[in-house]
Amino acid sequence: MQINNVYLGDCLIKLKKVEDKSIDLIYLDPPFFTGKAQIQKTRDNSKEYLFDDKWEDLDQYLNFLKTRIIECKRTLKDTGSIFLHCDKNASHYIRVLLDEVFGPENFVNEIIWTYKRWSNAKKGLLNAHQNIFFYSKTKKYQFFTQFTDYSPTTNIDQILQARERNEHNKTVYKKDANGEVVTGKEKVGVPLSDVWDIPYLNPKAEERVGYPTQKPVILLERIITLVTNEGDVVLDPFCGSGTTLVAASINKRQYIGIDISEEATQLSKKRIKEAKITKSHRLEKGLDSYLNKEDYVREILSQLDAVIVERNKGIDGFLKKHIDGKPVAIYVQRKNQSLADAITLIRKATHSKGVGKKILIRTNDVAVLFDEDTSDKDDLLIIESLDFQVFEKFTRPLV
Numbered sequence: 001m002q003i004n005n006v007y008l009g010d011c012l013i014k015l016k017k018v019e020d021k022s023i024d025l026i027y028l029d030p031p032f033f034t035g036k037a038q039i040q041k042t043r044d045n046s047k048e049y050l051f052d053d054k055w056e057d058l059d060q061y062l063n064f065l066k067t068r069i070i071e072c073k074r075t076l077k078d079t080g081s082i083f084l085h086c087d088k089n090a091s092h093y094i095r096v097l098l099d100e101v102f103g104p105e106n107f108v109n110e111i112i113w114t115y116k117r118w119s120n121a122k123k124g125l126l127n128a129h130q131n132i133f134f135y136s137k138t139k140k141y142q143f144f145t146q147f148t149d150y151s152p153t154t155n156i157d158q159i160l161q162a163r164e165r166n167e168h169n170k171t172v173y174k175k176d177a178n179g180e181v182v183t184g185k186e187k188v189g190v191p192l193s194d195v196w197d198i199p200y201l202n203p204k205a206e207e208r209v210g211y212p213t214q215k216p217v218i219l220l221e222r223i224i225t226l227v228t229n230e231g232d233v234v235l236d237p238f239c240g241s242g243t244t245l246v247a248a249s250i251n252k253r254q255y256i257g258i259d260i261s262e263e264a265t266q267l268s269k270k271r272i273k274e275a276k277i278t279k280s281h282r283l284e285k286g287l288d289s290y291l292n293k294e295d296y297v298r299e300i301l302s303q304l305d306a307v308i309v310e311r312n313k314g315i316d317g318f319l320k321k322h323i324d325g326k327p328v329a330i331y332v333q334r335k336n337q338s339l340a341d342a343i344t345l346i347r348k349a350t351h352s353k354g355v356g357k358k359i360l361i362r363t364n365d366v367a368v369l370f371d372e373d374t375s376d377k378d379d380l381l382i383i384e385s386l387d388f389q390v391f392e393k394f395t396r397p398l399v
């Protein structure tokens with residue numbers, strides 16, 4: 001079967017044409033056992049897409065899935081993984097099914113994809129998640145750990161200081177013989193958890209093509225980059241509007257898509273060509289409003305590939321690499337903040353924290369009455385941001 005193609009037909013039949021052990025990742029988002037026809041219109045209402053999710057009974061549905069999951073397993077490389085997307089309707093049965101086919105020892109995670117929903121009037125809790133089961137073919141599966149920023153509630157000492165267990169087996173911050181704090185290992189952020197807060201595609205999102213149950217590209221990008229390398233092959237046997245294939249091609253992976261609906265395969269091919277994504281505004285800005293850094297501060301920190309920390313007055317982040325065995329703190333001067341104030345803040349925030357060098361990013365020249373002594377005496381390096389160099393200095397009128 002040719003790679004980088006979308007095939008029309010029942011995936012059970014098409015999968016049989018895929019070579020044994022040739023696929024690195026299978027993501028499948030089959031009908032969810034909702035008992036309804038899934039219908040949706042395009043954003044301009046010009047077209048309606050539909051696929052059927054009606055079954056005689058649960059046995060028929062599970063049997064449908066099982067035969068196809070067995071074929072999927074055969075096509076996976078020993079280093080490969082499968083991600084099966086479902087929801088509350090059948091997730092509990094599907095997990096048992098996957099245990100049967102892949103073996104419980106190859107269960108890796110149950111990912112909870114959570115998103116904000118508008119309330120509805122129904123009795124019971126608002127349903128705001130779907131489930132993605134992650135199984136590997138063998139224990140040799142490929143996996144690339146991803147890291148996220150520290151949560152706003154993380155105490156700076158937790159990031160900086162080494163910890164140990166005391167005589168009561170309690171975790172405490174480590175101190176050396178002189179009672180000084182001991183610096184911990186280099187940190188790159190918090191390893192990604194199994195709960196993913198990724199916004200649902202809103203009805204006006206540019207990415208939305210009007211296909212029922214269309215998933216966000218960003219969700220698939222995360223899965224793809226967790227378990228595949230560039231050039232690896234990603235297969236989606238229920239590809240629908242082609243979200244997985246778009247995410248694969250954007251990330252330089254090869255892909256195979258299959259769907260029983262001709263409209264779906266045509267739409268997938270069109271989307272792969274256009275490869276449009278709307279990065280969620282909410283996701284780019286940080287997930288919660290209490291993440292309080294302004295955009296320009298985040299931009300500067302990301303240029304430095306810094307680990308961002310929240311809620312610490314005077315420290316915005318750290319370099320991922322230690323220098324001279326110590327963490328390097330970064331602070332970005334705020335608009336309307338004088339350089340002297342910024343220096344005072346970073347010095348205060350880093351005092352007795354086991355921090356080594358400090359970097360202050362200068363972003364403006366707000367006037368001050370007295371010049372601060374900015375010499376390098378306590379390992380403070382002041383660097384001018386690009387914006388400051390170009391716009392403020394270059395365009396400042398000569399006096």
Ligand SMILES: C[S@@+](CC[C@H](N)C(=O)[O-])C[C@H]1O[C@@H](n2cnc3c(N)ncnc32)[C@H](O)[C@@H]1O
Pocket residue numbers: 009010011012029030031032051211212213214215216237238239240241242243244258259260261264
């Ligand atoms: C939940 S949708 C997939 C949505 C997709 N993940 C997206 O983001 O657009 C399920 C898809 O499975 C397809 N389908 C149903 N039975 C199938 C079968 N036996 N073989 C292949 N595709 C099938 C439907 O046509 C539908 O497009």
